[in-house]
Amino acid sequence: MAVGQLTRARLLRVNGALLAALALTLVAAAAIGPVHLDWRRALDPSLASPDAVIFFRTRVPRVLMAAIVGGALAAAGAALQALLRNPLADPHLLGVSSGAALAGVCALVLRPVLLGHTLVVPAAAFAGALASMWIVVGLSRVDRRLESYTLLLVGVIYNAFAGALLMFINSVVDFYQAHNVLFWLMGSLGTTDYAVVGALALYTFIGLAMLLARARDLDCLSLGDDRAAELGVRVERARVTTFIAASLLVGAVVSVSGMIGFVGLVIPHLVRLRTGSDHRLLLPASYLAGAIFLVWADTAARTALGGTEIPVGVVTALCGAPFFVYLLRRERRRGGM
């Protein structure tokens, strides 16, 4: 779909529908859980009963966290796909998430040295995401061309390398630090702290706003760097802004929830099929759809086994990996890669 077809009415219609669907999802997901709640007691905000504590301190923050994380990953994926002109770009596959994790772990291990400030680890994750993006994209560019396969392979190698460094760190630190690192890497969407939810929302909204401000540039960039330059886009500046915004999204997410794959790949694709590739619509729609998807994936993760849960990354990978193979084969048949 060409640039310029988007009307304000359509923008509002699609996003309004998705927003309504997200609202319904949040309400439904907060109503579902392994413990049966008595709603009269659960909705009493004085937290007098266990039902209310379960509802306000475990389910609601967790559902909100899932929505924010899912939205951030999907928006970052959509932006990277446009910037790299690669339908298979995903923060997880490109190694951006593992780069963020690696830097986060370094900060975690060195935190006693770094005066123990709570912002050190998320800041390191952001820096790690940004550095990884530069490295992966830089290494993939051969003769000023960015081939899909080169990018994916460099991503695979970078993932393996970052994974090896993580293993190395974990094997040289002492026993208790290794334990901390391991749990930090696993992460989870569970939290009882609204301050964490709020901080994450703030970071990801800044990232999303930066991307939205570049939406027209992303439309042009998906036509190619030279073409974008002809259309008046300052290519290098647009690229830097997008990298920073996507790193902010991924770094913030990885530092609270660990690595969750495939949301950034699957969601923008499904959304693009319906909305076309105008990023003024694609970005917010991907954010909302990603939020809906991850809330449901996490609902499955926390309820499927009763009192125990499975990592949400398992659920997203089970849905996402087959979809990735489907996309890869379809792209190959079309000769698009």
Place this chain on the structure above:
Amino acid sequence: MRWRRGATTVMLWALIAVSGVPVCAEEASPGRPTVAPTPARIVSLAPSVTETLFALGAGPRVVAVSTFCDYPPEVRSLPKIGSFVAPSVEAIIAQRPDVVIGAPSPGNHDAALALERVGIRVEAPDPEHLSAMPDVIRRIAAAAGVPDEGERLVARIEAEMETVRRRVAGLPRRRVLMAVGQDPLVAVGDTSFLGELLAEAGATNVAPPGISWPRVTLEFVVARDPEVIIDTSMGTEQQSGAAAFWQRLPSLAAVRDGHVYAFRSDRILRPGPRLPAGFEDLARLVHPEAWR
């Protein structure tokens, strides 16, 4: 992310230094184990084994230990043969041991086989369950050539454990959650070594049954309303917000009554001579009134 799941297993595993995968193909022989000639050079692959050897008086014959071994203090200056989960076969052979004693782990299985192949005697009794403790100590003692010391140590540990058990006997069981991590929330399950100790300390474990290290849904914990929370992730500099995590759940009896405890006892994590002391620490948290 297979490496991460693998690492999880290995770490949780190393945390308790016990396991369910036997290293040696041999069966644990019933009754009194056969006694080999007294070995002059012993290599220990596990913290609990090292502690047991020193408690048996075989300490001077221990020539090398794992990097996880830190007690008694004199082991820190001994040569290291790699970690408990990944010992180095070369480093072990270089120590010219008469016997190598360890605890089975998935990480040292191949090393144990390799050592046996070159003719080095390997003993790795499995302390997965509390009930196996006496037999494990007897086998370590037999391998070290001090079976009588082994009997004495077993009797001492049994007596000390019994003293603690008698303190809490007859007291009403308390609902207890023992967490090893908050994010994700991972608990001590009833089938793990620590879970068995909790039960002996007079606790009813609120974690879902049948799993050694369940990853628990928080709302499930709130619904089960533990009266005591023992959190091994608290009290480290990495987890400064760890106490606040529980304070945000005011309906919990443990929070209301101030029974949320940080717990980082090395003793209790090891099925060795210091276990009764660790067991008492644990029982004091579950039933403080028994020591008043």
